Amino acid sequence: MKVLIVEDDPLHRSYLHEAVNAALPECDTVIEAENGTAGEKLARDHKSAHIVMDLQMASRNGIEAARTIWKERPETRILFWSNYSDEAYVRGVSRIVPDGAAYGYVLKSASDERLKLALRSIFIESQCVIDREVRGLQQKSLGQTNGFTDSEYEILVDIALGLTDRAIAKRRGLSLRSVQNRLQQLYDKLDVYQTAGDDHEDGRFNLRARAVTIAFLRKLLNYSALERAEAELQEWLDGK
């Protein structure tokens, strides 16, 4: 059995290496990559079936890498090992995991024991292991209550990118009014009004900008999500 580790930080990488050795005696080879790009390449070359991967990496982040890896071989088992449980990450991962694939999401703050258990569960038993904290987010995020629909999230990303209503309409194939409808819906859910008007007339917020701010503060968006969205946007722009 072979395990591929994809992780930026040398300290964390060697820690993972040890953890893998300790948890999986049946594993005879461990290979390492220090960024997403290298990770993809190694996964392809070695036909890796077992991967442990960080989400936040400079060159090409974990979600990007995982997507292309899973596209090539959907049965690959991936354990995401991340510092954060940003809703943006959780949503990003949920979007790309293939049907029936075994994967895991464990926080770096988890104990050695938990990490080892997760390694065995996923790689040996093919079971999904999602950190409790992440699980909670996932439920409320994908469930309708208090969560955001895909279309709501989509428009959130669009205004975060700085598109005008008109541009969004064109991009998503909607009328201007529909875009604005969705915006209102979004403003509602993000509670932009509460913080906005308050009592006085003066403390007003710019709804559109404020929505993005709140989304950021709530980690519904983060840098990596923005980066990804920006890349998609450019792609779309080039395709006229």
Added chain:
Amino acid sequence: MKVLIVEDDPLHRSYLHEAVNAALPECDTVIEAENGTAGEKLARDHKSAHIVMDLQMASRNGIEAARTIWKERPETRILFWSNYSDEAYVRGVSRIVPDGAAYGYVLKSASDERLKLALRSIFIESQCVIDREVRGLQQKSLGQTNGFTDSEYEILVDIALGLTDRAIAKRRGLSLRSVQNRLQQLYDKLDVYQTAGDDHEDGRFNLRARAVTIAFLRKLLNYSALERAEAELQEWLDGK
């Protein structure tokens, strides 16, 4: 000699601990804190004069902590040890360092050797040690060319928070038109137009939102800067 380490990540913390021991034989005590709040408290209790600190921490980030520590005892020597050289961090640090204080900014990607050297330079020789990469940013950031004035940065933060022109005017004691002037200035510097109109009429951006996006992508803003700004805003709002 006593050294205080303030760092989230246990692995990095113990690495730092070892590095300090190796680099500073004259150091007899090392104490550790795992977040900014605890760091402040320990610094106060122990009257720490030598601190190594991460910037990105969950509970209270390094900049916040450093500010209050320096406020109480400006001669404290602090070495910032960070993963990133976001312009937002660099600017944040430059703002709070007291006149003549010895401090350092070293990236986590630096070699053991560099870290040890920095430790000795700052704590023993009272010299400032700024990572080359960070230094570059600092120069161009604070120098006028291609850098952002304080007033430009200020208004960038304000729109990133989602304030309206009117609210900004009130907050900063300016007229509406002046606020809009500064916005235009900002749009210019951020090159919002280039990406905006391009050729066609359709691909238009919402300048205000786009400026924030670009600032984020360029790491002129980041989560921690936003968080800080939001806290200041709330404070201002409460003070009517």
Added chain:
DNA sequence: AAACAAGCTGCGGGTTTACGCAAGACGGCG
């Protein structure tokens, strides 16, 4: 089939933004 909820769309109007134009205000400089 009728009833209903949910989403898309056009219309209209009130507000906010973006910005050109031009008139002061302030600080250096020859």
Added chain:
DNA sequence: CGCCGTCTTGCGTAAACCCGCAGCTTGTTT
């Protein structure tokens, strides 16, 4: 002192944004 560059402010306009109202198209429920 007068000249000049930078910053501020008011006026005015065109565009973009926010949103209530109402008519339509769906898919779902009873």
